[in-house]
Amino acid sequence: MSKHREKETADKVSGAPKQEIIDEPSGVSAVEKLAENAEKQAKKARKEEKALAKAEKKARKEAEKAAKEAKDGKDGKDKKSEKKAKKSKKAAAALAASAAAAAADADTRAADAAPLPKLFEPLTLRSVTFRNRIWLPPMDTYSVFAQDGKPTPFHYQHYVSRALGGFGLIICESTAVAPEGRISPNDVGLWEDGQVDAWRWIVDDIKKAGAVAGVQLNHGGRKASTGSFSLGYINQTVPAERGGWQPLGPSPIAFGKCVTPTEMTVEQIHAVVDQFRAAAQRALWAGFQVVEIHAAHGYLLSEFLDPLVNQRTDEYGGSFENRARLLVDVVDAVRDVWPAGLPLFVRVSATDWSVEKGSWDLKQTIALAAKLRNHGVDLVDVSTGGIVSGVSIPAAPNYQVPFSEAVHHQVDIPTTTVGLITEPRQAEDILEQDRATAVEIGRAALREPYWPLRAAAALGVDRNDAPYPPQYIRGAYGTKR
Numbered sequence: 001m002s003k004h005r006e007k008e009t010a011d012k013v014s015g016a017p018k019q020e021i022i023d024e025p026s027g028v029s030a031v032e033k034l035a036e037n038a039e040k041q042a043k044k045a046r047k048e049e050k051a052l053a054k055a056e057k058k059a060r061k062e063a064e065k066a067a068k069e070a071k072d073g074k075d076g077k078d079k080k081s082e083k084k085a086k087k088s089k090k091a092a093a094a095l096a097a098s099a100a101a102a103a104a105d106a107d108t109r110a111a112d113a114a115p116l117p118k119l120f121e122p123l124t125l126r127s128v129t130f131r132n133r134i135w136l137p138p139m140d141t142y143s144v145f146a147q148d149g150k151p152t153p154f155h156y157q158h159y160v161s162r163a164l165g166g167f168g169l170i171i172c173e174s175t176a177v178a179p180e181g182r183i184s185p186n187d188v189g190l191w192e193d194g195q196v197d198a199w200r201w202i203v204d205d206i207k208k209a210g211a212v213a214g215v216q217l218n219h220g221g222r223k224a225s226t227g228s229f230s231l232g233y234i235n236q237t238v239p240a241e242r243g244g245w246q247p248l249g250p251s252p253i254a255f256g257k258c259v260t261p262t263e264m265t266v267e268q269i270h271a272v273v274d275q276f277r278a279a280a281q282r283a284l285w286a287g288f289q290v291v292e293i294h295a296a297h298g299y300l301l302s303e304f305l306d307p308l309v310n311q312r313t314d315e316y317g318g319s320f321e322n323r324a325r326l327l328v329d330v331v332d333a334v335r336d337v338w339p340a341g342l343p344l345f346v347r348v349s350a351t352d353w354s355v356e357k358g359s360w361d362l363k364q365t366i367a368l369a370a371k372l373r374n375h376g377v378d379l380v381d382v383s384t385g386g387i388v389s390g391v392s393i394p395a396a397p398n399y400q401v402p403f404s405e406a407v408h409h410q411v412d413i414p415t416t417t418v419g420l421i422t423e424p425r426q427a428e429d430i431l432e433q434d435r436a437t438a439v440e441i442g443r444a445a446l447r448e449p450y451w452p453l454r455a456a457a458a459l460g461v462d463r464n465d466a467p468y469p470p471q472y473i474r475g476a477y478g479t480k481r
Helices: 028-071 075-113 153-164 193-208 266-286 300-305 320-337 362-374 401-411 424-432 443-447 451-458
Strands: 003-010 017-024 123-125 128-130 134-136 169-176 212-218 226-228 232-237 290-295 344-349 379-383 415-417 438-440
Touching: 134 451, 153 169, 153 193, 169 193, 169 290, 193 212, 193 266, 212 266, 266 290, 266 320, 290 300, 290 320, 300 320, 320 344, 320 362, 344 362, 362 379, 362 401, 379 401, 401 415, 424 438, 424 451
Parallel strands: 134 169, 134 438, 169 212, 212 290, 290 344, 344 379, 379 415, 415 438
Antiparallel strands: 003 017, 123 128, 226 232
């Protein structure tokens, strides 16, 4: 693996500061050359060590001879022998120093030639370089207690601490494109210009900590206006007197215990497209470098995709092309305002886990991913479930990885995977086997904000190559005190 270093530059698109990864050198051939040179240096060091041992042995013999002559009273020869012994010892010491330096140089070259684990290889999409492939997925915190959509100091600490912890990308939680698009009344948003400044200080310090700042834009659809830990009404619709509202959906079909949504008119559908466009523009103003469109987990865009939820008979329902129309329109609208140099992601549920005939499945997901790639999407964030209620999900370590692998290879598009990925070796194996382009560490990161640093130690990454903040490196894993 090539050795990487970071260089502070300005983003060509927005002018924001960024860390650029410089390869010195790069490519498989360069790695092989470094390894070959390291082996030559090691052989040279071993040869010099042998010469050193021989010189030391000779010096000892001459010193012993000089001592014997001195004891016998041969003063003239004594001085001559002593001088010769000192000269031999000096030569031996110089040879020892040279051998030690050569050995140290060989060790350094060998370390430089050793490949980094896949988790810590940089990745570049468009003009954005991620320092590693350990990413924080969007996880709702339901912590806007003022219900105004503005992130708070809690959100600052939550996201910046994980940037300091070494994650390569921080994707901020589901951010509503409209007030009625919030999953709960306590969600963050980008539906008005006044919310931009509340995000900017968080985004700035994510970048200063070395991570890329991303945001997930979403509309909750029929699952909007549900409860939270502070409000109650878990998995239910929050009443109007507690800040709730009437949710919208593609068809009047309720999710679980939630109220039946109002079926959207075509005009309302068009308005949602405009809302995503405007929210993406505000995300750019706030300094985000990645936008992820949320088309998973049973929120509005995934509701339109799934025939069990979307039973419309107009141009937004029925055939696969019609059901995918809203998402494609949203992608095109976001790309209209999102700079060509910045990457665009889409999160999908690869299956709804239903056994009903005609439900959303991997085959349709693959067809959708190919369509999204042709409309300027750079990466598909592959998850599953959440679209229909009452299904059985076989949750287990890596249970969603096969879906990411299928999309990655059959569509030839970068993907990331999630779902009970908790251990460094587990995550590294996913990338080594080319089952995804990056991994997302979700719930494990809630209890361990510095997970990437532990992963680096577990996988043998030198602390100088691990994503430690300079202030923290003296406490790196493996230090003696």
